[in-house]
Amino acid sequence: MAEAPKDSTLTDLFIIGGGVNGCGIARDAAGRGLSVALAEQGDLAQGTSSASSKLFHGGLRYLEYYEFRLVHEALREREVLLNAMPHIAWPMRFVLPYHKGLRARWLLRLGLFMYDHLGGRKLLPPTRTLDLRSHPTGTGLKESFVTGFEYSDCWVQDARLVVLNARDAADRGALIMTRTQVTGATRHPDHWDITVEDLTTGKTTIHSARTLINAAGPWVSQVLTQTLNLESREHVRLVRGSHIVTRRLFDHDQPYILQGADGRVVFAMPYERDFTLIGTTDLDHDGAPGDAVCTDDEAQYLCTFISEYLRKPVTQDDIVWRFAGVRPLYDDGASSATQATRDYVLSLDQSAAPLLSVFGGKITTYRRLAEAALAKLDLGKKWTAKVPLAGGDFPVDGLGDLVSQLRAAHPFLTFDWADRLARTYGTCAHKLLGSAKAPLDLGQDFGATLSEAELIWQRDHEFARTGEDVLWRRTKMGLRLDAAQCEAVNRWMEQNGGAP
Numbered sequence: 001m002a003e004a005p006k007d008s009t010l011t012d013l014f015i016i017g018g019g020v021n022g023c024g025i026a027r028d029a030a031g032r033g034l035s036v037a038l039a040e041q042g043d044l045a046q047g048t049s050s051a052s053s054k055l056f057h058g059g060l061r062y063l064e065y066y067e068f069r070l071v072h073e074a075l076r077e078r079e080v081l082l083n084a085m086p087h088i089a090w091p092m093r094f095v096l097p098y099h100k101g102l103r104a105r106w107l108l109r110l111g112l113f114m115y116d117h118l119g120g121r122k123l124l125p126p127t128r129t130l131d132l133r134s135h136p137t138g139t140g141l142k143e144s145f146v147t148g149f150e151y152s153d154c155w156v157q158d159a160r161l162v163v164l165n166a167r168d169a170a171d172r173g174a175l176i177m178t179r180t181q182v183t184g185a186t187r188h189p190d191h192w193d194i195t196v197e198d199l200t201t202g203k204t205t206i207h208s209a210r211t212l213i214n215a216a217g218p219w220v221s222q223v224l225t226q227t228l229n230l231e232s233r234e235h236v237r238l239v240r241g242s243h244i245v246t247r248r249l250f251d252h253d254q255p256y257i258l259q260g261a262d263g264r265v266v267f268a269m270p271y272e273r274d275f276t277l278i279g280t281t282d283l284d285h286d287g288a289p290g291d292a293v294c295t296d297d298e299a300q301y302l303c304t305f306i307s308e309y310l311r312k313p314v315t316q317d318d319i320v321w322r323f324a325g326v327r328p329l330y331d332d333g334a335s336s337a338t339q340a341t342r343d344y345v346l347s348l349d350q351s352a353a354p355l356l357s358v359f360g361g362k363i364t365t366y367r368r369l370a371e372a373a374l375a376k377l378d379l380g381k382k383w384t385a386k387v388p389l390a391g392g393d394f395p396v397d398g399l400g401d402l403v404s405q406l407r408a409a410h411p412f413l414t415f416d417w418a419d420r421l422a423r424t425y426g427t428c429a430h431k432l433l434g435s436a437k438a439p440l441d442l443g444q445d446f447g448a449t450l451s452e453a454e455l456i457w458q459r460d461h462e463f464a465r466t467g468e469d470v471l472w473r474r475t476k477m478g479l480r481l482d483a484a485q486c487e488a489v490n491r492w493m494e495q496n497g498g499a500p
Contacts, residue, residue: 004195004204011035011175012379014194014209016182016223018042019049020158021344021358022215023165023176024370030172031387032380037207038166038174039196041181043469045162047289048217049363050473051241051325053267053280056081056089056154056364058119060257061265063111068118070343074364075119078154080385081367082123085164085392086399087426088157091124092269094257095137097145097309102259105147112151123396124152136252142311150254155269158363159473160424163462164389171390178463185212185228187352200465211377214357218289218328224357234347234359237331238286242294242324243279244302245271245479246314258309266305272476273416275320278302285326294322321479330360344369348376390461391426402427412438417449424475425457432457446489448480455489459497467493 013029015022018040026038040046058075059067082089096112098105112127130148132138137148170176179199186193192212197204216223224232248270255269264282271277281298299316307313330345344361346369348354356377361369371382394402399422406418410433413421421429432453436442443452450470458464458474467490471478478486 004206006193006206007208009035009208010191011037011207011209013037013211013213014192014207015039015213015215016227017215017217017219017358018044018162018166018176018178019047019215019217020045020162020165020363020366021217021361021369022213023162023169024366025213025215025358025373026169026174026176027165027172028367028370028374028384029379030169030174031383032374034379036169036174037177037209038169039177039180039182039194041179041199042290043178043465043473044166044176044463045159045473047219048325048327049162050159051243051292051323052158052363053241053243054156054158054269054271054277055267056156058115058153058364059362060111060115060151063114067343070362070365071115072118073368074362075115075121077364077368078119079121079123081156081364082154083386083396084384084388085156085161085426086394086396087391087402087423088160088164088389090155090399091152092155092255093125093150094153094255094267095130096149096151096257096259097132097141098147098149099145099259102261108149112149115151121152124154127151137250137254137256139252140250140311141309145309156363157424161363161366161389163474164391166463167390167461176463179465182223182227187228187355189352192353192355211354211356213373214355218326220328220357220359228355230349230355232347232357234345234357235331236328236359238284238289239327239329240283240285240292240298240324241280241327242283242298242302243277243322244294244299244319245321245323246276246278246318247320248274249276249310249314256309258306260305260308264305266302268306272479275479278306278314289326289328292324292326294324298324328360344372346373346376391428393427399423402429406430406433409433410436412436414449420449428457428461444488444492446477446481446492447485448477450475450477450481450489452492455492455496459493465493465497466490469493 012034013036015038026036030036056078058071062071116126128150130150132148166176181197183197184195192209194207214223224230253270258266269277303314345359347357402422403418407413464470
């Protein structure tokens with residue numbers, strides 16, 4: 001067999017994994033002037049990073065497990081991230097109904113007081129008490145729920161967050177390789193030789209790098225032991241989090257955080273305008289991370305959980321979509337998946353060329369994790385805190401103005417259409433729309449305002465290669481298109497979705 005060709009370039013960093021941590025590190029490193037290559041075996045955010053609860057949040061329930069440092073860091077990050085990406089992240093006012101017989105009222109107030117003050121909140125409003133008998137969020141709840149507590153957290157389009165970090169990294173010189181698997185690596189005293197296979201073409205290449213970063217998420221231990229043939233004392237605990245999506249359950253736009261008799265909490269949140277997202281579960285996961293699915297038992301658990309609060313029960317017949325992801329939590333020996341730490345651990349092995357492995361972490365602290373990773377390697381200065389992602393170069397309260405600008409420049413856009421584009425692409429929507437004066441100028445219409453121009457943009461600027469990349473990660477238009485329309489998107493991407 002012929003030896004794989006070797007890329008003559010020696011990069012500073014080679015990153016395994018195209019989730020939020022890998023892409024966050026790639027962006028930060030490239031912005032520090034480092035040469036970076038990243039390999040992701042599937043699509044960007046195809047694993048855990050697109051199956052989250054879509055929240056930038058401090059983790060209110062983590063206070064019960066004394067995770068004060070993690071909550072403090074996450075709360076401080078919310079507003080940093082809001083300013084950097086006001087198109088894909090926005091504030092939300094969560095409602096916590098008081099449930100007699102569960103956590104005491106004083107305990108909830110104490111937790112929320114700490115939540116308000118641990119993170120140096122400036123933009124987000126504080127907690128307040130609600131009378132659910134008169135407040136709109138009480139409508140639809142059972143009459144026994146009289147008091148609620150309203151507090152702030154933030155929404156984020158998780159998969160788009162990953163893609164935009166990868167885009168920024170590429171714009172700063174990083175090589176981003178999707179559908180590319182690392183099949184082996186040889187360690188030398190001063191560098192690594194990493195063998196990668198392009199899973200689309202079958203081509204194998206060897207890349208050299210001074211430092212290797214293992215940010216493979218749920219596959220981090222597998223990469224260590226099977227791909228790199230190394231032993232490790234650190235391990236991940238694979239925990240499956242499942243979600244269900246129903247048609248819209250409420251006539252208002254506020255989300256709920258609901259307590260269960262089992263000690264868990266579940267979110268019920270407005271989703272993609274016409275739907276409600278409910279989740280998540282916390283179960284130890286056996287098997288391959290990529291095989292995670294929301295089981296019927298988990299779906300029923302979530303239906304039963306939310307029905308405890310609603311006048312009209314939710315059944316599995318109400319579900320229009322379900323998904324699951326595997327969280328790679330650092331294995332701290334906790335007795336249950338719910339109690340396992342959500343903090344991250346960075347393990348640096350410098351016995352030869354450096355190897356940094358990332359264990360755990362949560363989407364809210366991905367930027368801080370990237371800073372910590374590069375600090376551990378003593379590489380460059382911090383810079384990402386005040387630099388927006390692509391399309392996020394407008395004020396945090398300027399989304400309405402952006403929608404108006406898009407409609408003024410393109411009068412054929414309805415409000416909902418312009419709002420969707422603004423919340424997906426931010427100011428980049430201007431470039432996507434170009435000089436279009438009518439819908440026909442955007443090319444083929446796939447339905448529900450999804451146009452050929454969007455597919456071209458996602459292919460050329462966002463690494464999309466398949467219909468699934470478009471319909472279920474970079475957008476959630478798969479919820480709106482029928483089977484024939486989805487197949488038309490799949491067909492277009494098959495014919496036109498190669499790298500530009």
